Amino acid sequence: MTFLNDVGRAVSNTMDTVSRKTGELVEVQKIRSQIGTLEKDIEKSYIQLGKMVYGKFQENAEIDEEMRRVCEEISKDCAAIEQYEDEIATVKGMKRCPGCKAALPQDTAYCPKCGTKLEG
Numbered sequence: 848m849t850f851l852n853d854v855g856r857a858v859s860n861t862m863d864t865v866s867r868k869t870g871e872l873v874e875v876q877k878i879r880s881q882i883g884t885l886e887k888d889i890e891k892s893y894i895q896l897g898k899m900v901y902g903k904f905q906e907n908a909e910i911d912e913e914m915r916r917v918c919e920e921i922s923k924d925c926a927a928i929e930q931y932e933d934e935i936a937t938v939k940g941m942k943r944c945p946g947c948k949a950a951l952p953q954d955t956a957y958c959p960k961c962g963t964k965l966e967g
């Protein structure tokens with residue numbers, strides 16, 4: 848009888864421990880989710896900060912040399928993207944508006960999007 852009572856108590860203690868651990872896990876998961884939300888906010892702010900610095904770079908404002916180097920990398924990549932967009936237009940038999948960069952049929956005289964006069 849005493850043995851069974853002991854077994855019963857042990858099982859009951861184990862159940863308490865399991866449900867406490869489960870409660871802990873749920874609580875930790877909730878907190879981790881809040882941390883995750885904040886980390887996403889921080890990432891957005893970093894991006895915003897970077898775009899602000901890049902904006903200053905484009906305005907030729909004075910910026911830190913290290914930041915300037917990163918901005919130059921971004922500019923280089925942007926120029927490469929523009930070249931690829933030109934290639935896509937060429938492959939599709941189109942030309943791009945120098946004003947707004949829209950891809951247009953070769954025989955377009957004026958860009959329908961921004962009104963720029965086109966050559967050729």
Ligand SMILES: [Zn+2]
Nearest residue numbers: 944947958961
């Ligand atoms: Zn245009």
